[in-house]
Amino acid sequence: MYRLDDGQAVAATLDFFTPLVDDPEQFGAVAAANSLSDLYAMNVTPAFALAVLAIPAGEFPDEVVEAIYRGASDVCREAGIVIAGGHSVDDREPKFGLVAIGLGDPDRLYRKRGGKPGDALVLGKGLGTGVITTAIKAQEARAEEIRAAVDSMRQLNREATAALADVEVHAATDVTGFGLLGHLWELCRAGSVGARVSANAPRLIPGADRLAAAGHVPGGTRRNREAVEQHLDWGPEVSENRRVLLCDAQTSGGLLAAVPPGEADEVVRRWSAGGYAAARVGRLVERGDGPAIRVEAGQQ
Numbered sequence: 001m002y003r004l005d006d007g008q009a010v011a012a013t014l015d016f017f018t019p020l021v022d023d024p025e026q027f028g029a030v031a032a033a034n035s036l037s038d039l040y041a042m043n044v045t046p047a048f049a050l051a052v053l054a055i056p057a058g059e060f061p062d063e064v065v066e067a068i069y070r071g072a073s074d075v076c077r078e079a080g081i082v083i084a085g086g087h088s089v090d091d092r093e094p095k096f097g098l099v100a101i102g103l104g105d106p107d108r109l110y111r112k113r114g115g116k117p118g119d120a121l122v123l124g125k126g127l128g129t130g131v132i133t134t135a136i137k138a139q140e141a142r143a144e145e146i147r148a149a150v151d152s153m154r155q156l157n158r159e160a161t162a163a164l165a166d167v168e169v170h171a172a173t174d175v176t177g178f179g180l181l182g183h184l185w186e187l188c189r190a191g192s193v194g195a196r197v198s199a200n201a202p203r204l205i206p207g208a209d210r211l212a213a214a215g216h217v218p219g220g221t222r223r224n225r226e227a228v229e230q231h232l233d234w235g236p237e238v239s240e241n242r243r244v245l246l247c248d249a250q251t252s253g254g255l256l257a258a259v260p261p262g263e264a265d266e267v268v269r270r271w272s273a274g275g276y277a278a279a280r281v282g283r284l285v286e287r288g289d290g291p292a293i294r295v296e297a298g299q300q
Helices: 024-041 062-078 129-137 143-154 158-162 179-191 208-213 219-231 240-246 261-273
Strands: 002-005 008-017 045-055 083-090 095-104 120-123 171-174 193-198 232-234 255-259 279-286 293-296
Touching (some): 008 024, 024 045, 024 095, 062 083, 120 261, 129 143, 171 179, 179 240, 179 255, 219 232, 219 240
Parallel strands (some): 045 083
Antiparallel strands (some): 171 255, 193 279
8 A cells, every 4th residue: 555645545456376267268357356356355446457467478379368358357347447558478377367556545444453342244255266166177066166156256346345335344354365264363463353253154155065075175275274273263063164164265255344243234234235145254352362263153
């Protein structure tokens, strides 16, 4: 973030990755939505984007590259911006993403710090994209499961942020590579608070539970779990599948916001009305001497 004046700041963020799905147009769309997500998580309005492309020179048909850019351009058009330029390099492994530039009010930015004991935690999308995209590589995901995962990853968080305009948001982030519990730990650490999470509350992308049980767990999800478990207690009744999915490395996941408890149900209602797989997933508590996060199967 860079403050331009008292009323405006500019934000710049960069994200890119290797293909998660076989269809190049879907890949470009998902990569663009994921890149823009950081701006929405900060209550910043996108202004324009720059493309970052890596492909093996001379080996990719022009039609494939065009499809990647077409998918990304369609998502950027939904966000009200254009891809204004970019850069490409010769690389054996394809990669694509965006540098996303946006503008926001410095006094209205969402930050990870600021969560208060008693705040409700609301989540804007279902979990499981990491598990499903891993199953895609193993050719074990069903067509409807792939479609559900792509639809979730392609969905912009623009309307989710807009729905918070009159809500007292104390802290927020988006759930991406570190998984729900990893990003929640960041929020707890930044705000010196603890959290109680209902393991069964987050909604799941169709197929995620089945594929996690079948062992399609990405390396990033396993690393997330190893990293966060030192900061949490699992309730004994929390299933192994739920433990995996709460740590699952997400791509273009939902917003995670800490809001006053009296406003949480309205946020979930608005998000659900906007087509998001929203849920109230827990609450913040005073930080004690033990692990910051407690995960139970029941409601919080």
